[in-house]
Amino acid sequence: MGKPTSPGDDFDVAVVGAGPAGTAAALALAHVGAKVALIGPPPPNAQAARPETRTAALLTSSVDFLKRLNVWEALAPHAAPLKAIRIVDASRSLLRSPDIAFEARELGLEAFGYNVANTTLNEALYARALDAVAQVIPESVAAIAIGDRTAELTLSGGSTLTARLVAGADGRQSVCRDAAGIESSVWRYDQAAIATSFRHTISHDGVSTELHRELGSVTTVPTPDPHTSSLIWVGATAEIDDLMSCDDTDFAAHLQDRLGDTLGAVSDAGPRASFPVAGLTAKQLAAKRTALIGEAAHILPPIGAQGLNLGLRDAAALADCVAGALRQGHDPGGLAVLAAYIRARQLDVMSRAIGVDLLNRSLLTGLLPVQAARGMALAGLNAFAPLRRLVMRAGLAPPARLPSLMRPVTAPPRLRA
Known part of the structure; x- marks a missing residue:
């Protein structure tokens, strides 16, 4: 599973976390020409692990993304x-x-x-990463020291590597988020x-x-x-x-x-x-040579299939930002890339987090005005087809333009107004 690291190994990007969002990010970054290390314990073998209970509802843009990464087949x-x-x-x-x-x-x-099924998705992504990513390291990250030009990552086995950008996809207890000094808001x-x-x-x-x-x-x-x-x-x-x-x-x-x-x-x-x-949002999506992806950046209640799709959009957007820097010979972990990533993602993340939270809380309240407002909104959608189609489009795509790797390879069908 990837060749062993040696002191001084250096990469354009170190992706920390080998879940679906992290592995997709590693594949996307490799696809745009970055030298990438994917670091994290591999997904458990489906036959050896306890049966998987969770599935992932992948929206059309996520499916197009996986097609571009040669995973969908x-x-x-x-x-x-x-x-x-x-x-x-x-x-x-x-x-x-x-x-x-x-x-x-x-x-x-x-x-x-x-x-x-989550296990099927994780296994397909990881198998592709073993072929397409420069180095796949089946260890965890023990510590990260961020300097002016690079970040040094110490692995659980004791070896180290350096990267100009850290993509933190290591979940709610993110080592990457802590190392970059990024605070988070958590609610239950x-x-x-x-x-x-x-x-x-x-x-x-x-x-x-x-x-x-x-x-x-x-x-x-x-x-x-x-x-x-x-x-x-x-x-x-x-x-x-x-x-x-x-x-x-x-x-x-x-x-x-x-x-x-x-x-x-x-x-x-x-x-x-x-x-x-529970819910979590990072107060910044990027800082100090670190960009946060997936549940290191945001956790939403399981409503409307938004969580993983949001994380995959993070991965695709980061690949766009890094690709632009590499084309121009710029630092992929520099301030300009981090700022571009924040601009690309913050409206999508904020709008989904607020929308899902409001919908969930509307089910928790017994206040008649809230119930009435929710009922009127759904009645309007039921009766007015153009509004219903507008809401469906909003659910499928972010408020801003889709990242390039998520756009259909062929022109989509013409949508009715």
């Missing part, structure tokens, strides 16, 4: 198209919102994106989530369903098997703790009660994993 057989998103107000509010369906065909698309909800999968008797037909209820939502996402869906169940922490303690039969019964007849009879719930629902 390995993923396509294991991916399920997301043809429509249905939102159902399952609350007991006096002011319930109407059901609404967003359909990809309204935008002239076959699908909004594709759903794929009295919520947790369960990730699992289940079988059902009615075909999902490529439709993802979000049932919104007080204190959380239940989201089903299609898998390649038309009678199996992945599931994210968000609820109050105490509720999720109770559900995690249920045996498989009781959990399936609770899920059936929550879903009703949406997908028919529920059975064969898979392994469950739970995690707290």
